[in-house]
Amino acid sequence: MRIALFLLMMVSGQMVFGQEFLLLSPDNNLKVEVVVSANTVYRVYYKNRLILHGKPISMTIGKKNRLGYKEYAPESSTRSVNTTQNPVVPYRQSEITENFNELSLEFKSGLGIDFRCYDQGFGYRIRTSFDRDVTIKEETMGFELTTNPAVWFPKETSFYSHNERFYNPTTSLELKNGNMGSLPILWKWENGPFLLYTETDLRDYPGMYLKTDGIGGYEAVHPQVPATTAKFFDRFEMVGFTKPYIAKTKGSRSYPWRVFTIGSSEADLFASHLPWLMAQETSLDQTEWIKPGKVAWDWWNALQLEGVDFKPGLNTQTYKYYIDFAAANGIEYIIMDEGWYKLGDLTKVKDEIDMPELLRYAKEKNVGIVLWVVWHTLRKQFVEAFNQFSDWGIAGIKMDFMMRRDQNMVAFYEKVAKEAADRMMVVDFHGSHCPKGLQRTYPNVLTYEGVRGLEWNKWSSALSVDHDVTIPFTRMLAGPMDYTPGAMENISNPKKHRANYKHPKSEGTRCHELAKYVVFESPLQMLADEPTAYQPEKECMQFLSAVPSVWDETIVLSAKAGEHILLARRNGQTWYVGGMTGSVGQTISMDLSFLGNGVFEMDVWRDGENTRTDGTNFEYLNEPAINANMKYVISMAEGGGWAAIIKKASN
Numbered sequence: 001m002r003i004a005l006f007l008l009m010m011v012s013g014q015m016v017f018g019q020e021f022l023l024l025s026p027d028n029n030l031k032v033e034v035v036v037s038a039n040t041v042y043r044v045y046y047k048n049r050l051i052l053h054g055k056p057i058s059m060t061i062g063k064k065n066r067l068g069y070k071e072y073a074p075e076s077s078t079r080s081v082n083t084t085q086n087p088v089v090p091y092r093q094s095e096i097t098e099n100f101n102e103l104s105l106e107f108k109s110g111l112g113i114d115f116r117c118y119d120q121g122f123g124y125r126i127r128t129s130f131d132r133d134v135t136i137k138e139e140t141m142g143f144e145l146t147t148n149p150a151v152w153f154p155k156e157t158s159f160y161s162h163n164e165r166f167y168n169p170t171t172s173l174e175l176k177n178g179n180m181g182s183l184p185i186l187w188k189w190e191n192g193p194f195l196l197y198t199e200t201d202l203r204d205y206p207g208m209y210l211k212t213d214g215i216g217g218y219e220a221v222h223p224q225v226p227a228t229t230a231k232f233f234d235r236f237e238m239v240g241f242t243k244p245y246i247a248k249t250k251g252s253r254s255y256p257w258r259v260f261t262i263g264s265s266e267a268d269l270f271a272s273h274l275p276w277l278m279a280q281e282t283s284l285d286q287t288e289w290i291k292p293g294k295v296a297w298d299w300w301n302a303l304q305l306e307g308v309d310f311k312p313g314l315n316t317q318t319y320k321y322y323i324d325f326a327a328a329n330g331i332e333y334i335i336m337d338e339g340w341y342k343l344g345d346l347t348k349v350k351d352e353i354d355m356p357e358l359l360r361y362a363k364e365k366n367v368g369i370v371l372w373v374v375w376h377t378l379r380k381q382f383v384e385a386f387n388q389f390s391d392w393g394i395a396g397i398k399m400d401f402m403m404r405r406d407q408n409m410v411a412f413y414e415k416v417a418k419e420a421a422d423r424m425m426v427v428d429f430h431g432s433h434c435p436k437g438l439q440r441t442y443p444n445v446l447t448y449e450g451v452r453g454l455e456w457n458k459w460s461s462a463l464s465v466d467h468d469v470t471i472p473f474t475r476m477l478a479g480p481m482d483y484t485p486g487a488m489e490n491i492s493n494p495k496k497h498r499a500n501y502k503h504p505k506s507e508g509t510r511c512h513e514l515a516k517y518v519v520f521e522s523p524l525q526m527l528a529d530e531p532t533a534y535q536p537e538k539e540c541m542q543f544l545s546a547v548p549s550v551w552d553e554t555i556v557l558s559a560k561a562g563e564h565i566l567l568a569r570r571n572g573q574t575w576y577v578g579g580m581t582g583s584v585g586q587t588i589s590m591d592l593s594f595l596g597n598g599v600f601e602m603d604v605w606r607d608g609e610n611t612r613t614d615g616t617n618f619e620y621l622n623e624p625a626i627n628a629n630m631k632y633v634i635s636m637a638e639g640g641g642w643a644a645i646i647k648k649a650s651n
Helices: 266-270 314-330 355-364 377-380 382-392 407-422 454-458 510-519 539-548
Strands: 019-024 032-036 040-046 049-054 058-061 064-068 075-083 096-106 111-118 120-139 141-144 150-152 170-171 180-182 185-188 192-198 210-211 217-221 227-231 235-237 247-254 257-263 295-299 333-336 368-374 398-399 425-431 445-448 524-527 553-560 565-572 574-582 587-590 600-607 618-626 632-637 639-648
Touching: 019 096, 019 111, 019 150, 032 096, 032 111, 040 257, 075 210, 075 398, 075 425, 120 217, 141 445, 170 587, 192 235, 192 266, 247 407, 257 266, 266 553, 314 333, 355 368, 355 382, 368 377, 377 398, 377 407, 382 407, 407 425, 445 524, 510 565, 510 574, 510 600, 510 639, 539 600, 539 618, 539 639, 553 574, 565 587, 574 587, 574 632, 632 639
Parallel strands: 295 333, 295 524, 333 368, 368 398, 398 425, 425 445
Antiparallel strands: 019 032, 032 040, 040 049, 049 141, 058 064, 058 120, 075 096, 096 111, 111 120, 120 247, 120 257, 141 217, 150 170, 150 185, 180 210, 185 192, 192 257, 210 217, 227 235, 553 565, 565 574, 574 639, 587 632, 600 618, 600 639
């Protein structure tokens, strides 16, 4: 690791006047002024433009001990880091540069604050150093933005939520006082820049929401520790009364990073890996067993199979069919979703399912089985259930319906991740909040939901192609996103789209759907439709069988949040390109310079001539000789898409 000096200035050293520290990003484009007086506040400049004022940083321990208030003359230290990191499970890059300057302040009260500045943004976190457990009444965090930037603010109505909201664009001043939003949240100033706010390294502590003040300011709110809960059915556990504090925890620890990604363009947002970099490194000794991949999923398509010689449904024959489909198409896993066990008891498998036989068959075919579980039932039968899963040789679990982010629930996420890692199982958190760093600490946590994804088409007509080209710049930048793409029935005219629980369809074109496998990041990526819907689609399966779920390199070729996105991603020596549009079609001249030297062959899936009346219409073609000096024109229809696989030409 190379340690470099950076600029740290202290102005007015006497306690009565306070102190000011200046922290710069390695490229000097980002400047954070930290002012310690009666409170600790900060100001942020990007390319010499003031973009936000941070409100006083403080934490109330017990009823009265307010750390950060009337604290003067902290001891300060600095460091710089410039190194590379290699994620166990990459999802955007297999090698990430980590280059930052850091300022640490230590106060006599036991409070510490770390500020860290990267080229791609900055963050801060609180630390405490007490030799006893502490009760945290609240953490004060907030900021005010200059002028009136546009904002994509996912409104929440309560702390009890799937966190599957729309990111409808508005402005800071149009948000009403008291509106509450889940993270991440994106802002854009006129003529730039972008700012994305989220948190990471969330452990044994409640997740954060932001509330608006109606005049351009935002303040953090946290769910308090539950005192009473009420259970409904096998899965919903709602909080009744709460305790008058947000956490009871160890007194000597660090708290979550408050992360601000800042950049001039959508491409700058994609270049940032701050939520992953600022999370706790993994302590797992062995990680070779962690296997990303694609999944044949049963629930979205209601286990329908067309033209088979048995009755499809929750039975052994149907799941063997899924296993055969996965094995034939290089798909690493199948999921056995809701219905495999008698709800409320993970030890009681449905009579129609021969679990030992399925596991034997899946092992023979080299396909892993992932089991869906309700979190509440898993908590009740924790050791018994995990022992059973280990005895069976289950590859992973999909835990669902958490819908909370209070301290108790956040701690349960980690308990599950650790237990699964100890038993060499991967994890998909469904009905969850978005990623908050746990996927680095426990890289067997492959993906999270926390997004309004394709399942909504089973009961709603509200999911839109504009949503599809917004979430890559909002929710997805927090981490992997289990959107569950793969519909083979595609409706290009949104007015004709109707919800259908047992036979759902997607809005947008067939190529819009294919491109999701390149654009949407998830190391555990679903194929949501039924196997017999894919099998006749030979050209589409040529793409879906080949496309990986993790990437060595990602390049933004063209993008505008809420309008369109075109990405090139490399896995090994092969490039995959995915483009998607919202409700307005696009024609883009694609620069192929990312290919480097040589002649390449490109397979293309593009919107067909009849796409506007038939969303399933597409064209497949082969370009036998392209090179880095070329420009390639891409046309995408409204709600359209474009996908390609590019390899070195064989001769």
